Amino acid sequence: MKRSVVLIAAAVLLAGCGNSGEAAGPQQSQAGSPAKVTFEWWHLSTTEPLKSIYAKRAKEYMAEHPNVTIKMTVLENDAYKSKLTTVTQSGKAPDVFATWGGGVLKQQIDAGLVKDVTGDVGDVIGGFTPAALSAYQFDGKTYALPTDIGMVGFWYNKKLFAKAGISEPPATWSAFLDDVRKLKSAGVTPIALAGKEKWPGHYYWAYLAMRIGGLPALQQAAADHDFTKPDFLAAAQQVKALADLQPFQNGFKGAAYSTPDGQAATMGDGKAAMELMGQWAPSVQKDAGKGLGDDLGFFPFPAVEGGKGAVTDAFGGGGGMALGAQAPGEALDFVKFLTEKTNHSEAVTAGAVLPVLKGEESAVKDPNLKVVADALASATGFQLFLDQAYPPAVGQEVNDAVAQVINGAKTPEQAVQSITEVAKSESE
The missing domain is CATH 3.40.190.10 (Periplasmic binding protein-like II)
Known part of the structure; x- marks a missing residue:
């Protein structure tokens, strides 16, 4: 996880090449002392x-x-x-x-x-x-x-929710979209997104596919390499429905994740109400921006009405x-x-x-991370990030295709078709 686009040369470390000899334990020099x-x-x-x-x-x-x-x-x-x-x-x-x-x-x-x-x-x-x-x-x-x-979930700014008259986090996808509209009406940017890096956008399609189709649908797709089924298409259509509301910050298409003008800083500086991100989000918000302190809250990805997936199924x-x-x-x-x-x-x-x-559970001190830990402890199912769960080429196409749906460069139908084509090609 995750992030600043610079190679860091750690001062504590000396240059040298990796050891190419395989060894089951520490090596010894001919003199009997540990070899360098x-x-x-x-x-x-x-x-x-x-x-x-x-x-x-x-x-x-x-x-x-x-x-x-x-x-x-x-x-x-x-x-x-x-x-x-x-x-x-x-x-x-x-x-x-x-x-x-x-x-x-x-x-x-x-x-x-x-x-x-x-x-x-x-x-x-x-x-x-x-x-x-x-x-x-x-x-x-x-x-x-x-x-x-x-796990990935929504990190939100309690103060900005209150400004928009939202008293509690949304429990359903319809309520979530309504809250996006309320935030926009209140002059608040609803969501921060690192559009340039693409992987944060794939979280939306992955979670919607889980909520609509259930975990078995994702497991079946890993086996039959078919993402054109109705539930995957419906998930892509909901991504488009969200994008059509124009919920993201200005310039999101060129935004990175952890840079001073990226997704985490936008959230950490109070310039957006939400971001869909993993458990590392609070530390990156604070590192890239100011951090929200007590104004930061967390809620799981909402349920989709009529969906086969449980809201207690976690993705991350x-x-x-x-x-x-x-x-x-x-x-x-x-x-x-x-x-x-x-x-x-x-x-x-x-x-x-x-x-x-x-x-180790007692070592968790941060209240928001405690919420994440508790949600994980009670999770009824778990799905790994799709750009890691599937072979690399498939994961990359998921990221690319979802980004194109968000940007309006692909229709939902074209996106699920392109993912399927790559998945089938990789399986041959």
Whole structure:
């Protein structure tokens, strides 16, 4: 998650190349002392507090292991995805890298780029919640350890809702559209959107497809690669119905997510009433803008009248750390260090991530994140981000096609057709 379009060269880290020799444990020099090892760590936590927490973890690990140098690469979301795709297409993977799991990770596994850590994490795997692990396990094997889990929902400005005469968050999609109209009538921009980056827009279609068709529809589409069915089309038509209300901030088509003039800052500076975003939203709003403090609230994506999906079905994901196939043993040891309960709970308490370890729930202090954690705890179903759940080309087409519906460049019919064409092509 997620974001500032700049490569951050962490001052605590020394340059060097990733270790290319595979090792099950720490390496030894011929003299018997630990051999010098350098490994790469790629992640995308560019905002506080996790940015500083991760830098601190790297410093601590290197202080405890003087023979180890961690070379860190930190990128904003889109830049991270692009760079990781380029590197993996060349047949390589960083020693340690952030992953959302799902179809993208599975494709990397099938290409032989990711280490199967099943036999090496038996001492810690029991401490993780099954929900947090699920996106990184395939055929009974584990390929990453989770660092975060969460869900997408609407973050809203209580003061701007009150200005528009809205006394409570909408429970249905019809009420949501009515509230958009009320906000516009009150002179308030209803929704902040990073149209340039596309992935935030796909959340709307994904959630509407879940609420209208239910989770089984998305699971079936993963198998038969057909997104032209009535429920998917209806979801795209509702995206268009929302876009036709012109609810987004001026210039949204060129807006990024975490830049000073992007989606998070628009929300954090009180210039829009809502954003549909994951559990990381409050920290990015504060990092990119001023933050809303007590005026910030959260509500789940509304139910769609007559839909097959439950409002308690959640959409989102978390994050994990996977290892490249040739990563040294020290790299895995570092991932265990990163997810050790004392270290991970510090990030939970700081509001940077949500619990992935059993018994961490009490570490959640932020009231809005507590709402998210409670919603996850009572969720009746869970769907991973579509641009991660499906193969990369399909996920990219979902993002592109939904963005084109929002921008008026494609009809709903054209959007579901193009997604289907890519999905079927990828399955051949």
